[in-house]
Amino acid sequence: MSLLFCLQLLLAAAPAAELTLHEIVDRANKATRGDTSHARLTMTITTPSWERQLSIEGWNRDRKLAFIYIHAPAKDKGNVTLRRHSEMWAWIPRVERVIKVPPTMMHSSWQGSDFTYEDIVKADSIVRDYEHKLIKKTPEQGRTVYEIQGDPKPDAPVVWGKVLFWAAVYPGDEVVGLKEEDYSERGELVRTITLSDIRRMGGRLLPARMECQPHRKPGQKTAIQYRDIEFDIPLADSFFSLSRLQKGVK
Numbered sequence: 001m002s003l004l005f006c007l008q009l010l011l012a013a014a015p016a017a018e019l020t021l022h023e024i025v026d027r028a029n030k031a032t033r034g035d036t037s038h039a040r041l042t043m044t045i046t047t048p049s050w051e052r053q054l055s056i057e058g059w060n061r062d063r064k065l066a067f068i069y070i071h072a073p074a075k076d077k078g079n080v081t082l083r084r085h086s087e088m089w090a091w092i093p094r095v096e097r098v099i100k101v102p103p104t105m106m107h108s109s110w111q112g113s114d115f116t117y118e119d120i121v122k123a124d125s126i127v128r129d130y131e132h133k134l135i136k137k138t139p140e141q142g143r144t145v146y147e148i149q150g151d152p153k154p155d156a157p158v159v160w161g162k163v164l165f166w167a168a169v170y171p172g173d174e175v176v177g178l179k180e181e182d183y184s185e186r187g188e189l190v191r192t193i194t195l196s197d198i199r200r201m202g203g204r205l206l207p208a209r210m211e212c213q214p215h216r217k218p219g220q221k222t223a224i225q226y227r228d229i230e231f232d233i234p235l236a237d238s239f240f241s242l243s244r245l246q247k248g249v250k
Contacts, residue, residue, distance in 0.1 A: 019173055021132040021148055027175035028167040029063075029127050031206045034231035036061045041226045045113050048219040054111060057249060063124045065240040069249050070111070080245050081110070083120055091245040098245055107159070114191065114212040114222040118159060126163055126180075129156035135164070143168040145178065161185035168198075174205045189215055202229045 019027070032039070037060045045052045055072040066083040070076045078093040088101040106118040122129075130150030138145045150163035159182075166178040180193040191214045195207035210224040238244070 019169060019175070021134055021146070022127070024146055024167050024169060024175055025132055025148060025150070025165060026124075026127045027173075028165075028177035029124055031176060031204060032226070032229065033060045033063055033123070034202075034204070036233050036235045037202075037229060037231050038233055038235075039226055039229040041224055043111070043113060044223045044225070045111075046219075046221050046223070047217075052112065059235060059239065061235045061240065065235075065237070066120060066123075067240055067244070068120075076111070078248055079111075080248060081117075081120065082240060082242070082245055084240055084242075086121060088117055088121055089242060089245060091248075093246075098242070114214050114217075114220065122158075125158060126150055126165065129153055129158045130163060140168075143170045145169075160190070161187065170205060176205055176207055178207070191215060197225075201226060202231045204231060 038058070039060075040055075040057050043054045043056055045054075053073070054070055054076065056068060056070055058066065058068045060066050064083075064085050066081070068081040068083075070079040075094070078091075080091040082089045082091075088106075090099045090101060091097075092099065101117050106121065107116050109115070110117050110120060129152060131153055133149045133151065134146065135149050136147040138147075145166060145168050148165045148167065150160075150165060152158045152161070162183040164179075164181040164183070166180075168176050168178055170176065176198055177195045179195060181189055182191050182193075184190050191212060194211045194213070195209070196211070197209035198205065198207050200206075201208060206226075206229075208226045211221055212223075213221045
């Protein structure tokens with residue numbers, strides 16, 4: 001038996017390297033975005049006194065470019081949010097204005113929801129801006145669940161003093177986020193984001209539902225339900241241009 005053949009047998013029998021914490025967080029964050037993606041979803045905002053539902057279509061590239069179009073309700077139809085790297089613009093057809101979102105508005109509610117402009121601009125902040133530490137690893141049937149703590153890197157431009165993140169690793173190293181808890185610098189739990197309805201969409205295993213609950217606002221929540229999604233589609237840089245803001249999805 002040749003030495004080369006023996007080495008091939010050893011390599012074939014060796015277990016695959018375990019994902020690092022950074023890889024787990026990155027893959028979970030990328031699950032509903034991919035390198036490029038196009039999704040249709042419904043966002044439902046619930047408060048103690050009213051409920052509002054929006055039909056949304058969104059395109060994403062490299063987690064740095066995003067184009068988000070509102071189809072319904074009628075009074076919001078045509079509203080567009082454009083993200084280009086760390087900058088954002090909004091087109092509001094009702095008043096025929098393009099608005100560049102200033103830094104002072106980044107923490108403001110997006111479309112009246114419990115998500116902010118900052119959440120859109122820094123969609124991958126949990127990957128880039130935090131050091132990751134394993135809190136707990138729990139084997140379950142068909143998957144392993146990781147509880148990971150994110151602590152801000154020195155001088156990182158972040159809102160949260162700490163983030164706790166739960167993700168499940170499935171066979172084939174498919175990773176799905178399960179929950180996120182965001183804490184203030186004082187250690188107060190500000191909001192919980194729960195990811196559920198795990199299914200295969202667009203050829204990927206992902207959470208089709210996301211629910212954000214702000215703990216300072218009892219009885220309020222925002223739920224996002226993906227209706228369909230496709231990945232790795234061609235999206236030119238011009239698709240995310242300022243000149244396209246007023247054109248919508250035509």
